[in-house]
Amino acid sequence: MPLLSISGLRVRLGGTTVLDGLDMTVGAGEFVGLIGPNGAGKSTLLRAALGLLPHAGTVLLDGVDAATLSARDRAEKAAYLAQEREIAWAVPVETVVALGRAPHQRSFAALGPRDHAIVDEAMRRMDVASFRGRLATELSGGEKARVLTARALAQDTPLLLADEPTAGLDPSHQIALMRVFRELAASGRGVVASLHDLGLAARWCSRIVLVAQGRVIAEGAPAEVLTPERLRAVYGVSAFFAEAGGAPVILPLDLAERVD
Numbered sequence: 001m002p003l004l005s006i007s008g009l010r011v012r013l014g015g016t017t018v019l020d021g022l023d024m025t026v027g028a029g030e031f032v033g034l035i036g037p038n039g040a041g042k043s044t045l046l047r048a049a050l051g052l053l054p055h056a057g058t059v060l061l062d063g064v065d066a067a068t069l070s071a072r073d074r075a076e077k078a079a080y081l082a083q084e085r086e087i088a089w090a091v092p093v094e095t096v097v098a099l100g101r102a103p104h105q106r107s108f109a110a111l112g113p114r115d116h117a118i119v120d121e122a123m124r125r126m127d128v129a130s131f132r133g134r135l136a137t138e139l140s141g142g143e144k145a146r147v148l149t150a151r152a153l154a155q156d157t158p159l160l161l162a163d164e165p166t167a168g169l170d171p172s173h174q175i176a177l178m179r180v181f182r183e184l185a186a187s188g189r190g191v192v193a194s195l196h197d198l199g200l201a202a203r204w205c206s207r208i209v210l211v212a213q214g215r216v217i218a219e220g221a222p223a224e225v226l227t228p229e230r231l232r233a234v235y236g237v238s239a240f241f242a243e244a245g246g247a248p249v250i251l252p253l254d255l256a257e258r259v260d
């Protein structure tokens with residue numbers, strides 16, 4: 001049973017068809033890189049998958065129609081890291097991360113020992129434990145992004161949907177994040193991350209889903225999807241391709257030469 005199964009997903013926003021019959025499944029053990037140009041529909045896909053947007057078509061979370069789930073039940077099945085990284089509340093970092101435990105708690109109950117252990121582990125994984133007492137509003141952009149990712153990890157769900165999780169992170173934290181997502185997949189979770197860094201996607205994801213014009217136009221192993229022809233056709237770039245440590249290396253080099 002896939003953790004996420006999307007079929008015939010259609011979303012219209014502002015009078016425009018943004019997703020046009022999109023199909024996609026995510027199974028346990030997968031780290032899926034969702035790639036595609038600006039405006040392709042990646043964020044829309046992630047938000048519709050969580051029932052945050054009106055849509056046609058079917059979205060099954062763990063086999064259950066997402067439209068029929070309560071917000072709490074949905075939050076037990078899937079965590080979501082939004083593209084926006086603002087933190088509005090002037091509360092300590094640890095409090096923000098602990099919000100990830102809310103779907104698992106009875107209202108206003110104190111966190112139990114297991115909750116604390118999960119929150120601590122999420123902070124450790126995102127390297128924010130050392131500033132757990134600082135006000136979340138007073139952090140740098142990348143630090144805020146790591147805190148919000150830790151909150152999503154603390155939700156401890158079978159499925160994690162992350163919208164540009166590496167944006168604003170320095171190289172070591174980007175790689176650390178990719179390692180965490182790969183570990184989650186190895187432990188039987190499913191992770192979907194929209195990514196613009198094709199090099200990271202190629203090295204760390206188990207599968208790539210390429211979205212353009214509201215549809216999946218290619219999917220499969222990174223080396224199968226990320227070909228010179230496709231990068232030229234979809235992004236209009238030429239790239240350097242190599243291999244290191246048993247994984248692909250892809251570095252976009254320049255705008256592809258136009259053939260008029």
Ligand SMILES: Nc1ncnc2c1ncn2[C@@H]1O[C@H](COP(=O)(O)OP(=O)(O)OP(=O)(O)O)[C@@H](O)[C@H]1O
Nearest residue numbers: 013014016018036037038039040041042043044045
């Ligand atoms: N509320 C809205 N009203 C009208 N159009 C919208 C709305 N939200 C998004 N869109 C449009 O839907 C399309 C898909 O947007 P979406 O944010 O899903 O793209 P994306 O692939 O995540 O892009 P990016 O890589 O730039 O984050 C874009 O053309 C965008 O302008």
